[in-house]
Amino acid sequence: xxxxxxxxxxxxxxxxxxxxxxxxxxxxxxxxxxxxxxxxxxxxxxxxxxxxxxxxxxxxxxxxxxxxxxxxxxxxxxxxxxxxxxxxxxxxxxxxxxxxxxxxxxxxxxxxxxxxxxxxxxxxxxxxxxxxxxxxxxxxxxxxxxxxxxxxxxxxxxxxxxxxxxxxxxxxxxxxxxxxxxxxxxxxxxxxxxxxxxxxxxxxxxxxxxxxxxxxxxxxxxxxxxxxxxxxxxxxxxxxxxxxxxxxxxxxxxxxxxxxxxxxxxxxxxxxxxxxxxxxxxxxxxxxxxxxxxxxxxxxxxxxxxxxxxxxxxxxxxxxxxxxxxxxxxxxxxxxxxxxxxxxxxxxxxxxxxxxxxxxxxxxxxxxxxxxxxxxxxxxxxxxxxxxxxxxxxxxxxxxx
Amino acid sequence: xxxxxxxxxxxxxxxxxxxxxxxxxxxxxxxxxxxxxxxxxxxxxxxxxxxxxxxxxxxxxxxxxxxxxxxxxxxxxxxxxxxxxxxxxxxxxxxxxxxxxxxxxxxxxxxxxxxxxxxxxxxxxxxxxxxxxxxxxxxxxxxxxxxxxxxxxxxxxxxxxxxxxxxxxxxxxxxxxxxxxxxxxxxxxxxxxxxxxxxxxxxxxxxxxxxxxxxxxxxxxxxxxxxxxxxxxxxxxxxxxxxxxxxxxxxxxxxxxxxxxxxxxxxxxxxxxxxxxxxxxxxxxxxxxxxxxxxxxxxxxxxxxxxxxxxxxxxxxxxxxxxxxxxxxxxxxxxxxxxxxxxxxxxxxxxxxxxxxxxxxxxxxxxxxxxxxxxxxxxxxxxxxxxxxxxxxxxxxxxxx
Numbered sequence: 001x002x003x004x005x006x007x008x009x010x011x012x013x014x015x016x017x018x019x020x021x022x023x024x025x026x027x028x029x030x031x032x033x034x035x036x037x038x039x040x041x042x043x044x045x046x047x048x049x050x051x052x053x054x055x056x057x058x059x060x061x062x063x064x065x066x067x068x069x070x071x072x073x074x075x076x077x078x079x080x081x082x083x084x085x086x087x088x089x090x091x092x093x094x095x096x097x098x099x100x101x102x103x104x105x106x107x108x109x110x111x112x113x114x115x116x117x118x119x120x121x122x123x124x125x126x127x128x129x130x131x132x133x134x135x136x137x138x139x140x141x142x143x144x145x146x147x148x149x150x151x152x153x154x155x156x157x158x159x160x161x162x163x164x165x166x167x168x169x170x171x172x173x174x175x176x177x178x179x180x181x182x183x184x185x186x187x188x189x190x191x192x193x194x195x196x197x198x199x200x201x202x203x204x205x206x207x208x209x210x211x212x213x214x215x216x217x218x219x220x221x222x223x224x225x226x227x228x229x230x231x232x233x234x235x236x237x238x239x240x241x242x243x244x245x246x247x248x249x250x251x252x253x254x255x256x257x258x259x260x261x262x263x264x265x266x267x268x269x270x271x272x273x274x275x276x277x278x279x280x281x282x283x284x285x286x287x288x289x290x291x292x293x294x295x296x297x298x299x300x301x302x303x304x305x306x307x308x309x310x311x312x313x314x315x316x317x318x319x320x321x322x323x324x325x326x327x328x329x330x331x332x333x334x335x336x337x338x339x340x341x342x343x344x345x346x347x348x349x350x351x352x353x354x355x356x357x358x359x360x361x362x363x364x365x366x367x368x369x370x371x372x373x374x375x376x377x378x379x380x381x382x383x384x385x386x387x388x389x390x391x392x393x394x395x396x397x398x399x400x401x
Numbered sequence: 402x403x404x405x406x407x408x409x410x411x412x413x414x415x416x417x418x419x420x421x422x423x424x425x426x427x428x429x430x431x432x433x434x435x436x437x438x439x440x441x442x443x444x445x446x447x448x449x450x451x452x453x454x455x456x457x458x459x460x461x462x463x464x465x466x467x468x469x470x471x472x473x474x475x476x477x478x479x480x481x482x483x484x485x486x487x488x489x490x491x492x493x494x495x496x497x498x499x500x501x502x503x504x505x506x507x508x509x510x511x512x513x514x515x516x517x518x519x520x521x522x523x524x525x526x527x528x529x530x531x532x533x534x535x536x537x538x539x540x541x542x543x544x545x546x547x548x549x550x551x552x553x554x555x556x557x558x559x560x561x562x563x564x565x566x567x568x569x570x571x572x573x574x575x576x577x578x579x580x581x582x583x584x585x586x587x588x589x590x591x592x593x594x595x596x597x598x599x600x601x602x603x604x605x606x607x608x609x610x611x612x613x614x615x616x617x618x619x620x621x622x623x624x625x626x627x628x629x630x631x632x633x634x635x636x637x638x639x640x641x642x643x644x645x646x647x648x649x650x651x652x653x654x655x656x657x658x659x660x661x662x663x664x665x666x667x668x669x670x671x672x673x674x675x676x677x678x679x680x681x682x683x684x685x686x687x688x689x690x691x692x693x694x695x696x697x698x699x700x701x702x703x704x705x706x707x708x709x710x711x712x713x714x715x716x717x718x719x720x721x722x723x724x725x726x727x728x729x730x731x732x733x734x735x736x737x738x739x740x741x742x743x744x745x746x747x748x749x750x751x752x753x754x755x756x757x758x759x760x761x762x763x764x765x766x767x768x769x770x771x772x773x774x775x776x777x778x779x780x781x782x783x784x785x786x787x788x789x790x791x792x793x794x795x796x797x798x799x800x801x802x
Contacts, residue, residue: 001484003464010467360430360438360749360770376771378750378780380465387466391748398746399463400470400483401493401654 003383004079006399007390008240016328016356016393018288019279022077023315024070024251025297027337027350027369031305038305038340039351040368042312046319047332047353047367054330054355056362057377058369059385060347061336067347070253071095073335074292078237078261079386088172088229093162095256099154101231106165106172106199109227110153112137112220119185124178125159126220134159137220140213146202163206163225171196177207178224186224199228236262241390244285248278249292263290272311276318283325288393291322300338301345308340329356329393332367333385349379356392404784405480407800408791409641417729417757417794419644419689420680423478424716425471425652426698428738428751428770432706439706439741440752441769443713447720448733448754448768455731455756457763458778459770460786461748462737468748471654472496474736475693479638479662480787489573489630494563496657500555502632507566507573507600510628511554513538513621520586525579526560527621535560538621541614547603564626566603572596578608579625587625600629637663642791645686649679650693664691673712677719684726689794692723701739702746709741730757730794733768734786750780757793 001009028037061068061076062083071092072082087095090107101107112126112134129137135155141163142153149167156162173196177186186207191200203225210223237245239262247258248266255265264286268278272295279291293315299308322330333352336345351372364371373379377388390396402410429438462469462477463484472493473483488496491508502508513527513535530538536556542564543554550568557563574597578587587608592601604626611624638646640663648659649667656666665687669679673696680692694716700709723731734753737746752773765772774780778789791797 001487006464006467006484358430358743358747361436374774376459376750376774377465378459378774380780384465387464388748389466391466391468396466396468396748398468398470400473400488401490401497 010397011241013242014394018329018393019322019327020290020331022292023296023334024294025300025338026334027348029339029341038308041309044316046316050353050355051364051367054353055359055377056353056372056375058349058372058379059352059382060349061382065347067345068336076382081383087232089227091229096253098252098256106170108163108225110161110163111224112159113222113224114219115222121182129159131157146205149202170199172228172230174200174228176226178226234261238262243288245288246286247290248275251294254292276321297338300340303343305340358392411798412642414643415795419730419794420723420728421691421732423693424697424735425695426701426739427735428749430740430742439709443710445717447717451754451756452765452768455754456760456778457754457773457776459750459773459780460783461750462783466748468746469737477783482784488633490628492630497654499653499657507571509564509626511562511564512625513560514623514625515620516623522583530560532558547606550603571600573629573631575601575629577627579627635662639663644689646689647687648691649676652695655693677722698739701741704744706741759793
């Protein structure tokens, strides 16, 4: 029995409310000058109070040493082991833009590319054209219909786009046209099984038409497609956990992923404060809310230690609103570390607090990577966060007699 | 390779003796007035001495956040992952009463229930009749023979009983008659595959006969059956670990489970002291003994913080006898937490000590949930307790050349 099956067996409704504050990229590494991480450098009285009253620990997002992309990181927090619940490359990009992928759609990841007259790829990324240019090119390609199949083309960023095949009799089992290196010709897309024959044929026709349309748009005079896939069919968290669950996020990828696992997405404004106002507004209607904060991760990826620290302080102030709502369970954590000193996502474990009247209080005097190491939750894989939250919210029955 | 296969490969006899004191429901939560758990409140000089001399840690019985029933909790301590070694509902109840289930028996869990003239279930629990009344009704139903199959009916507690089908050509793959809610008719039992056809037929005949027998015994005028299953075929610990292993327990469920995994059950009296006297008596004959204490869990489930604390102190005094026997390895631990403040089993991790001349001494000055968090064993899944004990008893060879 896997952990999701177990959850489905033993979860049961309870009136206890839960708010999870997921601060993207929260974990960090010390500033060489001060020896303190971003979180250790920030003044965070609200988080410190929760760390004192709650149980703390450190989570490995995927496995020790594995740096998560944004999708697997959040998937783990939602309780889905990212090594078992995989998402095709095309579907990943579609979710990343929060495109409303239908169950029968086939989606591929596309690159604008440069080819020469001999059909040899000179640059798989078309000189890294800007998103603005790519948006215009996508409009040229969007809306074709080939043998009754509609083709939807949407920009992602820079030279990247997605193409969605919508119609009857399609299947995802086709090869890539992208040979993944320069100096080769684009490959003909081949069906990998009989049901995928129509998809391969239409994809090849689409590429031929695109080549004509793009002929005068050097360096973006060709497209390369890969990762043909469908919307993954993941179990719904609403059904597994029997909770009315919502998420607040400004990040399209997060919104796409959350809806994929059966979480309702609430409308919110672009600022930090907007998200907390949204939380206050919808709090009465749900018994489980994820509040996702993207800005801290962005500052980390920009390598801006000071801005990341300051943003953590702003989030801490807004956390006061969550404490005032007084839900039965408050969780503060993250999907992965983004040390400003690395300006990248990293594998370092992330700190977590679970504060409820059923937590064994750790009485830590500060919320940080180093203090959480001494917390009662110990170090654990992120897929156990949901079982732990559900337990503290008294939403789980006993396993076995 | 799973951990049991690994154990079977590398375990080898050694003269080192092991005593494991399994204090059911030992882990707790703080009393809101004192901020101390039951274990922290108890005076436990013997446990404290072992915690000073041994290695300590905290165990997750099943997975983080999962509250174990008594069966899975002990199964994990015996080294069997309860998510992989599952037990059918009928078999679980039979083990719970320590019924001597044979390998070919089929057993179902039964409820006495109330139906009206239209065959609609008014109460799935027959007004929660007492065990005494149920015992009399079980006698009325016990001992029938249908098509050469003998039916054995035994009370469990309150309105619960088991029915054992003993004979040729039986199989467990049949549906339940219990629809699991009031207001519906009992379901006809259906075979889920060809080998189970005879079982379904006999079960339906038995229910029809039981209905006639119970006709005048309102509110218990019907039976509902579910969870048809066989005695699980678990590997024997004697064979896996190559040890002569015994258990002492007053709790029928524990005795049933221990014999299921190849542990010999020693006769003992009902008191705490009786169990330790039994240990002293049989100690020379075995090289591995589990001593199981039920009373601490019962006090926790009763929500009696003071009694639980006092019982821990009594166990600590009797632990002096174990220390005097001076086995090579002494282990003190538990199958799960039962905080008196919750009056329920809980998911909170449980403290553990392993004291042997090969333990890295943690020099903790008290045995408790919070001190064990700083112990050298760290936080680990309970299925690794047996490997750790076997290692400290020098009963495990090296893995790999």
